[in-house]
Amino acid sequence: MDKKTVIQTLEAIATYMEIKGENTFKVSAYKKAARALETVPETLDEIDEAVKLDGIGKGTASVIEELKATGRSTLHDELAASLPDGLLPLLKLPTLGGKKVGKLYQELGITDIATLRQACVDHKIQDMPGFGVKSEEKILAAIEAFNTRPERISIAVASKAADYIYEQLKKMSGIIQFELAGSLRRVEETVKDIDWIIATEHPEQIKDQLLQLDGIAQVIGAGDTKVSIELGIEDLVVGVDFRLVTNGEFASALLHFTGSKEHNVKLRQLAKERGEQVSEYGVFNKENGETKVFETEEDFYHHFDLAYVPPEARLGKDELVAIKDQKPYPSVADIQSDLHMHTVWSDGAHSIQEMAHAAAEKGYTHIAITDHSQYLKVANGLTEERLKEQHQQIKELNNSLDIHLLTGVEMDILPDGQLDYPDEMLKDIDFVIASIHSSFQQKEEVIMSRLKSALFNPHVDLIAHPTGRLIGRREGYAVNVKQLIKWAAESGTALELNASPQRLDLKAEWIKLAVESGVPIAINTDAHHKDRLAYIQYGVGIARKAGIPIDSIMNTWSKERLITYLKLEKSKRFK
DNA sequence: GCCGTTTTCGGCCCGACTGTTTTCAGTCG
Structure with missing residues (x-):
């Protein structure tokens, strides 16, 4: 039983109940449980007691446990037996919710998209009470467009x-x-x-x-x-x-429509306890009947004696804290370096100098030039000779640039677990990144042994984009991230938060665990073009979501501190 | 169904828009 199936089953239960006209809070309890499961990074097997998760109680946990134990859910199967399962997708159509779908089923015998479509064509929908000509047109149009565009x-x-x-x-x-x-x-x-x-x-x-x-x-x-x-x-x-x-309402509206929904609910509950009511227009005081508006979101939080929460961290978890307990969130201004980028030496678009200038313009004091290694032929990876030549050039450039360049490389971890350069070569490089770009389909044991060989190599400083995922396009290879983090902590190897919006790898939940495990994080853009250095903002956003301290981010360290760190033996780095 | 420094019952955020009504239900975020 995999997690995705459990999530889908919980969602299906909620949808069936919605159509049956169940209590809306009960319906949303199942939806909330599905979301709770989705939010935690662990796999199903790694979750010991689902009931301990926020939003999962006795009832929903028993569904999860039953699915884990038997692969079935009695509740789900009973619901499924009482309603055609073709009704479930109907709720994804605009203007259709549980009530209307229930009506369509009971009164017109509609059981799926096909019968609904036919009913629209036959103009049977417009005569139903609560529906009309426009509803019928909208539903039909949406059916025609169904599956032609992704949901997210x-x-x-x-x-x-x-x-x-x-x-x-x-x-x-x-x-x-x-x-x-x-x-x-x-x-x-x-x-x-x-x-x-x-x-x-x-x-x-x-x-x-x-x-x-x-x-x-x-x-x-x-x-x-x-x-x-x-x-x-x-x-x-x-x-x-x-x-x-209006301009007066702007901050309140921005807060409201930024969400998350769960964050808003927490804010509103808090306001309610104080006799106030939060809406997108401001804060309504029930006693004096006045609505207070705010200049900024910060003022809004402060009105409730709460510390400002940046948008990324508005998760509806434990982010609402008193002003006095405010912890600093990392911001782009804290970033002093970018430690993963490419140049024309491999598959980048710009020269070393151009990347250096662009980074200097962002106010960085140092960067690492990390082109691909020889294995990655499609990316024009560097042979040992070319890498040495490049590093020579970097050292010379350091005499004339007002930003410090670290020599580096993004070295492939080969399919058999070998590294792409010998230790003899690696020992003289300032910043060695190791990463996987091949044989994604290997079994978890093989992937993990590849990662292990890189982690425990004395010269590998960082594992880049540790799961290899591309958001919405590719799952990534089979990594046991908990194990990876454990090994990273044991070996003294930092982990990357790849800031490219295609990757965001590791994701926020794992970044949090890594830092809690004592592993420093490098937020890197992996830029192949100078404009992409701007991606740092996404990485910093994920760091805020993870709620990690500024000091756990290597890119916030001064050049001197980073160099001192890199000179230490790996076993002595994490303190 | 979930949750709890007003707790084991009784709440559960709040408002806009649409299409249907003729004052509002359902959907949506």
Whole structure:
């Protein structure tokens, strides 16, 4: 039994119950349990007692345990026997929720997408109470588009779309200020749509301009405070929501629509205990009937004597703390170096000098040049001779540059566990990264023994993108991350938080565990182009999500401190 | 179904928008 199946089973139970008209809180309890399971990084086997997880209680835990033990869930099977399973996907269609799907099933005998589609074509839907001509049209249109677009898009793709929208908004007139909100602002790995908050005195004027944006595929809704569209950008259709508020309401709205939902719920509960009510328009005081608005999100938190929480950390867990208990979150300004990047020597786009200049412009004091090693022929990996030549050049450049370059390499861990260069070669390199780029399909034992050989090599300083995943595109190889972290701690090898939005590898939950295990983290962009050095912001965002201290991030260390660290034997590095 | 420095019962965030109504239910975030 794998975790994904358990999550899907819990979700299916919730959906069946929704259609049956079960108590909504019961329904959401099952949904919440599915999310709780999804959020913890452990595999199913690694979770000892599911009931201990936040959001999982006796009832949902028993479903999980039964699935683990027998591979089946009695509750699920009973529900499935009472309703056609073709009904489940119907809830993904717009305008259809549990109540309406239940009605369609009971009154029209609709059992799946196909019968629903036929009912639309036969115009049977529009005569149902609660439905109408427009509902029928919308449902039919959505069925035709079903499966042609993904439910969630990766942060990398969404960020590109957001950049485009940002440029459009900048050009509009009548906007006082605007900002990205939602899961993209929280640096979630995947997002469903892109949310923006716009402060304006003239919502009508903004609305008109928004509805004239290039590339609108469909207008979902256009009210006084909300414009919701589907935007075609290149070959992608992405949902975009704009909220129009007054400037006074801006901070409250931004907070509200940044979420997460769970974070908002916690804030609202807290407010309620104080006799106040939180909405996207501010904080309503039930005693004096006044609604307080705030200049900034920070002011909002401080109103409740809470420390500011950056968007990435708004998880609805334990991030709400009193001002006096504020712990500093890492920010891009703390970053002094980038320790993984490529140049034209292998598959990068720029020379060493160009990368160095770009890094210096970002205010970095030092960087590591880490081109690919010889095994990676497709990336023009460097032979021992070329690597030595490159390092010679780097040493010479250090005399003329105002940023310090560390000699480095991103060395392949070969399919048989051998490293791509001999120790004799590695011992003179300032910063040695090891990583896997081949034979992804190997069994976990093989992958782990490859990683182990790199971790326990005396010269390997860092394991880059440890799981090899590409968000939304590739799962990565079979890594036991807990074991990897344990070995990293034992061997004195740091782990990477690859900041590329395609990777974000390791993910936040693992980064947290690594730091708790005493392993320092390097947030690196792995940039193959100088513009990609900007990806550092995503990595720092994930670090904030992980809630790790600034000092656990190697890139925040001064050049001197890093060099001293790297000169230590690995066994003496982690203290 | 879950949860608990007002606890083992009685709450569970709050509001917008749409399409259907003729004052509101359902959906959505």
